[in-house]
Amino acid sequence: MIMGDEGVPVQVDGEAWIQPPGYIRIVHKNRAQMLTRDRVRTCTTKHNRPS
Numbered sequence: 256m257i258m259g260d261e262g263v264p265v266q267v268d269g270e271a272w273i274q275p276p277g278y279i280r281i282v283h284k285n286r287a288q289m290l291t292r293d294r295v296r297t298c299t300t301k302h303n304r305p306s
Contacts, residue, residue, distance in 0.1 A: 256280050 257263075257280075262273040 256278055258278055260276050262272055262275055263279070265274040265279075266272075
């Protein structure tokens with residue numbers, strides 16, 4: 256929970272707005288799978304390149 260006594264810039268799926276003072280509660284309802292690279296494999300590949 257985020258408590259504030261002044262406006263906070265907020266953006267959710269579109270255009271941003273200034274959220275008036277008050278409480279903000281963030282709830283994660285659905286989770287999306289994110290694709291990321293394997294840092295170990297990336298580092299190994301960089302160090303094994305021929306010069």
